[in-house]
Amino acid sequence: MSENTEEKKKDPKLEQNKKEEPMSLVAMSAVIGLCGGLFWSLVGYLAYWFSFTEVSPRVVLEPIAVGDWKNSWLGVVISLGMLSVFSMGAALxxxxxxxxxxxxxxGIAYGLLLxxxxxxxxxxxxxxxxxxxxIDWYTWVTSACLYALYGLFIGYSxxxxxNEMRVEKETEVSH
Structure with missing residues (x-):
């Protein structure tokens, strides 16, 4: 039984012996953009809620949505989702x-460019x-800082x- 167990550990066809393929950098960038967009738009909404800025994340709905629903909680949720999707594009x-x-x-310069x-x-x-x-000074500074931090998050990530994928490939080639 011990030989059979050893053979199973070495068999590359078995599921437990397969290595998980890492996510491509493009896919990883899209995920970083999605998470960064969600997080920083939430921070932006909190800044709006606490009156640090006059600009609500709901402004993204203005060109496309009609009705008072965009000023409700549904408008906030949909606008955060839209900003997350747009953020994927910015990350790409x-x-x-x-x-x-x-x-x-x-990354900071990229955020300020945005x-x-x-x-x-x-x-x-x-x-x-x-x-x-x-625009008042508080809105200007708060918004610029939020975009700079968003850019820093996207860029650094x-x-x-x-860099990690490049180092990993170099390590594989040297072995």
């Missing part, structure tokens, strides 16, 4: 363009976001995973 853009950089400042795109370029499609010159 970071993956394509900036994954090789290992400095945290690149802030600029939303508050300066896309501002007209979000009626509840005042023009940047009319994706760059870390890319």
């Amino acid at each position: 853009v970071y993956y394509v363009a900036l994954k090789k950089f290992k400095r945290m400042w690149i 802030f600029g795109v939303i508050f300066f370029i896309l501002n007209p499609i979000f009626p509840s976001i005042k023009p940047i010159r009319d 994706i760059s870390y995973e890319a």
Whole structure:
């Protein structure tokens, strides 16, 4: 019986002897984006709720939704979900363009770039976001910091995973 057990431990066809394939970096980036979008939009909603900012995550619904439901709890849930999905796209853009950089400042700059795109370029499609010159100082600083932290999270996480996968491949090749 002992020989049979030893043979089973060495048989690569058995499920218990198979190694789990790691998730690709693209898939990992999408998951990082989804989690980062959910977490940082929740933080943004809390900042709005505690009046640190005048911009609610619900602004994402303004161009597409009609009705008072978007101002209820359902609007909050749907807007957090939409922001998480949009965040996946932002993370994939970071993956394509900036994954090789290992400095945290690149992620912070990416977050501030996203802030600029939303508050300066896309501002007209979000009626509840005042023009940047009319936004109060607290909203301006809070929003910029949230975007910078979001960018830091996305950038550092994706760059870390890319570096880990590169090191793992180099280790496999050397053995």
